[in-house]
Amino acid sequence: MTAEVNQNNSTSPGVRVLHLLRGHRWGTIERESLRSIQWQKKTGVVPVLYLDRKSPLDQALGTRELDAIKIYPRHSLHTSWTGRIADFFWLRKIIKQYNIQLVHAYSLEDLMLVGFALRSSPEVPFVISLNHEIVKSHRKLWLRPFVARIDRFVVHNPELLENIWTEMKLHPRKGLVLWPSPTDENSTMRDGTEQVSLSGEIVIGSYIAPLLRNMDGPQTMFAAIAVLQEKMQKPLRLKVFVDRNLTKSYFVEHLHTFSRPWAKSFAIEICEFDGLYPPFSLIHLWWTLSDEVIEDFSLLALKAKVPIIAPRMSSYIELKQKQPWIGELYKKHDVREMWSNAFKICDNLMDYRENLALDSRVFIPIWNEMGTQDRLLNLYERGIRLRKLLNARKAI
Structure with a gap:
């Protein structure tokens, strides 16, 4: 042994x-x-x-x-x-x-x-x-x-x-x-309603797994954000988060190469973090790419009062039925639905964030006092x- x-x-x-x-x-x-x-x-x-x-x-x-x-x-x-x-x-x-x-x-x-x-x-x-x-x-x-x-x-x-x-x-x-x-003493995660300014550019955050082999998901997201930037008056910035402890250097270089053509349409930034708690205090919208039933980062984003855009899966549908202001859902690989639903959030970002902060019907049962x-x-x-x-x- x-x-x-x-x-x-x-x-x-x-x-x-x-x-x-x-x-x-x-x-x-x-x-x-x-x-x-x-x-x-x-x-x-x-x-x-x-x-x-x-x-x-x-x-x-x-x-x-x-x-x-x-x-x-x-x-x-x-x-x-x-x-x-x-x-x-x-x-x-x-x-x-x-x-x-x-x-x-x-x-x-x-x-x-x-x-x-x-x-x-x-x-x-x-x-x-x-x-x-x-x-x-x-x-x-x-x-x-x-x-x-x-x-x-x-x-x-x-x-x-x-x-x-x-x-x-x-x-x-x-x-x-x-x-x-939802919290960790060494985490940079804070309540997004108090940290992020809504006067400048809109920052979108997303996580790409270190073991990802198929880049169809990120490519569809990049294409949707490029169309979204054409519709938006404010500039957009995409922060792609990768795990600094697990992501190999060659994969980070591949991400830079992969995202370079899209950088002409909107700002892209590859950010390394500890792998457990993304800095939600720095972003306005969390874009979920995971195929899991429900992703932990999406729930942590909601706890930080950051709306999400996620795949149309049963778990997210149930959450949205309880609290419509969690964000919007999309059909995978549907660029049109992605950018249109993201536009709804970005165009009414203050409403989404304020309602997430005020409406506790979903989050009190989830994160109880214990x-x-x-x-x-x-x-x-x-x-x-x-x-x-x-x-x-x-x-x-």
């Missing part, structure tokens, strides 16, 4: 949580897990990370010098069945060796792995985070024991509760809707307590 262990953590009195973060993805789930791990370190929780070597999350942890226990698996996710069976015993050994008190997975790919590993540890609760619609039914007879082993599940979109109930028969009472953490990370820690503590009670009853 390959592990990087800090000796100070091994004697910590906090709860030991095993985070299963395998894979080479980098999206809302990975960023929110990183925010959670940073928060948990401050509150005394001991995070034990089971992740792939040189994955984006592994690199992000290394650049932040986050002091945590890291364990690298022996086999890749796409290995043979013999390798997967070996992983079952391997994970069970890790749970015993590190005295794990709770397992938190972030993908359904780990469902069977955790289900088998926890057979010998009935006192350890199992929590899973999901941020995508489940298209494959998990109600088959041979999957039911693994689904039943899930104590609680976490989603970032309340609309997923019905989907999970339909495909997995996990009751919504087991679910907890947690939205991305804060998302406190609610997650309470979920951990409750799960551990209930598992202990359940095992005590079985012993009697």
Whole structure:
């Protein structure tokens, strides 16, 4: 077993949580897990990370010098069945060796792995985070024991509760809707209504992932903003945000080359940031390109009172029904709808921002007084307590 262990953590009195973060993805789930791990370190929780070597999350942890226990698996996710069976015993050994008190997975790919590993540890609760619609039914007879082993599940979109109930028969009472953490003590994110001047140019912000291979999304956005600039009287500036810790230098150079032809129509700026909290205090409008059910940066932008323009997906449609002033939605690759809806926001920017600041019907339930990370820690503590009670009853 390959592990990087800090000796100070091994004697910590906090709860030991095993985070299963395998894979080479980098999206809302990975960023929110990183925010959670940073928060948990401050509150005394001991995070034990089971992740792939040189994955984006592994690199992000290394650049932040986050002091945590890291364990690298022996086999890749796409290995043979013999390798997967070996992983079952391997994970069970890790749970015993590190005295794990709770397992938190972030993908359904780990469902069977955790289900088998926890057979010998009935006192350890199992929590899973999901941020995508489940298209494959998990109600088959041979999957039911693994689904039943899930104590609680976490989603970032309340609309997923019905989907999970339909495909997995996990009751919504087991679910907890947690939205991305809105603040950080080192963050440059502030309430946009107090920071940005509306008298000069209009600044549009967008995020391009470091692992992006298809540039159709950015190209369509550039084309829409070019048309938008022709319709607007005020000058436009596009700030393209990239993660300074994960984005390779050659990709940044490619972005500069790719955006150079569009720079004749409007100002373009490639900005590096910490990868977790874009500086929303510097922008007027957030342009979402992500294909995820709901993007964490979009929600953080709304918390900063910055309207968004996002793909027409079920989660954003639901948000817009509750609060029409969140921004506008567009059909992917439809340049005409993109620029026309962006024009609506830019032409009435003050109205959007003021209504976002005044209307709390959406945001008070989302960011309650406890804060998302406190609610997650309470979920951990409750799960551990209930598992202990359940095992005590079985012993009697």
